[in-house]
Amino acid sequence: MRFHGVWAGLVAACAVVAQPARAESPSAAEADPISLADLLARDLTSLLAVARPSPIHNRARGKPAGGGGAARAGRGRVGAGQELEAFCRTQTGPHDAVIAGAAEAWGLDPFLLKGLLENESGLDAERVGKRIYRDVNGRRRAVGGGARGIGQFTSDGVAAVNEIRLRRHRDGVPVRPFTEADVMDPHEAIFAAAELLSSYVSRFGLEGGVTAYNSGPYGGRLVARHGFYGARRTGWLSRRGETQLQGHRFLLNVLRKTNRLRRDASLTPLPYPERDRTPLQRSLDHLGRRFLPAG
Secondary structure, eight states, X not given: OHHHHHHXXXXXXXXXXXXXXXXXXXXXXXXXOOOHHHHHHHTHHHHHHHHOOOHHHHHHTTOOSSSSSSOOTTTTOTTHHHHXXXXXXXXXXXXXXXXXXXXXXXXXXXXXXXXXXXXXXXXXXXXXXXXXXXXXXXXXXXXXXXXXXXXXXXXXXXHHHHHHHHXXXXXXXXXXOOOTTGGGSHHHHHHHHHHHHHHHHHHHHHXXXXXXXXXXXXXXXXXXXXXHHHHHHTSTXXXXXTEEOOHHHHHHHHHHHHHHHHHXXXXXXXXXXXXXXXXXXXXXXXXXXXXXXXX
């Protein structure tokens, strides 16, 4: 439905900018003719503003859905208030208040965020992963490990957070860079992890978004298109070039930890990935069950 509205706006915008400009006099029109290409170039900013999708698009770019420096508590997510209340009631660890605040700011399930951080670092803010080396073309090269802090950020992860913040900066939102020193600061790292995860979930869905936190956007896109098990069969979730990844099991481990926390809080567990069914197929199945007559 959203795409229908976007395309309708795009068509309307094209119709507007395609109309020839009214000259003040015939001589002025002849002296300064304006082509359709010139009109489109001149009005490109207006055209993009009309065609820009809904707040889902903005969240994918890391832009808040409303005012302020971050997307506010669980907009568009059913039961967000209940989850946050249950989290604050049952989770009393040293970092849980920061996790709750970051999840609220970026519209995430706080149990999911904590499950991801627990899987990454065991909630150890000083953890530094051991580097993995292999001989590549006769030379010893690092092919994995070396992530640091509670969010287990690598240099690529730091760059991914700063890419999101750069987009927000271009949209006029005040931001500060996420630095290599920040990865060892639990407050900064937890909020950066929530920001990155929220962006990925908005782009690739929950399963693809969690996978992308470990395997990058390529892994998230694979899961979004083919489903988790279909993407895992390609082999690209466990290795990218010479770099070793844990994407083939990362999502399942995060969901196990998340659901243990949710059950302890008397909440319904999150669903595990379905085998051999893509998100699109599952959506079509849901629509069929909802709108088509039984039998």
